[in-house]
Amino acid sequence: MNEVASGVFQVSGTEVNMVLLRDGDALTLIDGGYPRDVEVAERAIRALGRRPEDVEALLLTHAHIDHMGAIAAFHEQYGTPVYTDAVEVAHARRDYIEQAAAPDFLPMIHRHGVLPWLLRIARAGATKKVTIPNARAVPDTGAIDVPGAPVPVATHGHTSGHTAYHLPQHGVVITGDALVTGHALSKVRGPQLLPPVFDHGTGDTLAALDALTGLGAGTIVPGHGSTLSMPIADAVAQVRERSGH
Numbered sequence: 703m704n705e706v707a708s709g710v711f712q713v714s715g716t717e718v719n720m721v722l723l724r725d726g727d728a729l730t731l732i733d734g735g736y737p738r739d740v741e742v743a744e745r746a747i748r749a750l751g752r753r754p755e756d757v758e759a760l761l762l763t764h765a766h767i768d769h770m771g772a773i774a775a776f777h778e779q780y781g782t783p784v785y786t787d788a789v790e791v792a793h794a795r796r797d798y799i800e801q802a803a804a805p806d807f808l809p810m811i812h813r814h815g816v817l818p819w820l821l822r823i824a825r826a827g828a829t830k831k832v833t834i835p836n837a838r839a840v841p842d843t844g845a846i847d848v849p850g851a852p853v854p855v856a857t858h859g860h861t862s863g864h865t866a867y868h869l870p871q872h873g874v875v876i877t878g879d880a881l882v883t884g885h886a887l888s889k890v891r892g893p894q895l896l897p898p899v900f901d902h903g904t905g906d907t908l909a910a911l912d913a914l915t916g917l918g919a920g921t922i923v924p925g926h927g928s929t930l931s932m933p934i935a936d937a938v939a940q941v942r943e944r945s946g947h
């Protein structure tokens with residue numbers, strides 16, 4: 703667990719990040735890793751002197767299996783409310799699915815690192831069927847009234863209802879999979895989009911970054927890769943350069 707700003711903790715699951723926000727005694731969990739990362743989330747919460755059932759709110763950047771684990775589990779076990787973008791609510795419910803499946807990776811299976819990665823995520827529960835039947839929509843503007851007061855930033859593209867979360871008081875932005883800094887299937891480190899095999903939304907992943915540039919955040923906690931101290935506008939510019947736009 704890595705405190706990236708006062709009361710903002712990055713927690714590493716299986717090749718994916720979660721974030722805990724501490725506000726006084728109260729906690730919010732943003733994203734929950736793979737299904738078997740629940741115990742990682744529980745350990746982190748207990749290390750902060752709280753119990754999983756004490757977490758007041760669960761936030762999801764998007765309803766991909768590697769972000770839903772502890773969110774779905776705590777919601778089911780303790781009735782903790784889950785919030786996500788209004789569009790993503792139906793995805794979390796699994797009215798439809800916008801996620802890569804094992805066959806999507808077959809064409810690249812010979813590439814270095816792909817097979818071990820597939821085995822690692824399979825062990826972490828990547829093939830489990832997880833749904834969140836009753837997620838609530840975040841407000842259209844302003845902060846969500848939960849510990850840490852995160853402000854949702856619609857970044858539709860990676861999934862049709864993907865949202866980032868901005869913590870203006872800390873200069874932190876939690877970018878989910880809209881912008882990452884590394885991935886097992888990527889050869890480069892630093893600000894980047896995920897490999898296109900992971901994008902299934904109807905939006906444009908590059909255009910979605912427009913919503914992040916003006917935030918003025920200097921600490922980026924991505925869904926995948928390490929936390930990065932860099933102005934978000936510079937990070938977005940690097941992604942655009944890498945993508946040739």
Ligand SMILES: [Zn+2]
Pocket residue numbers: 764766860879900
């Ligand atoms: Zn994703």
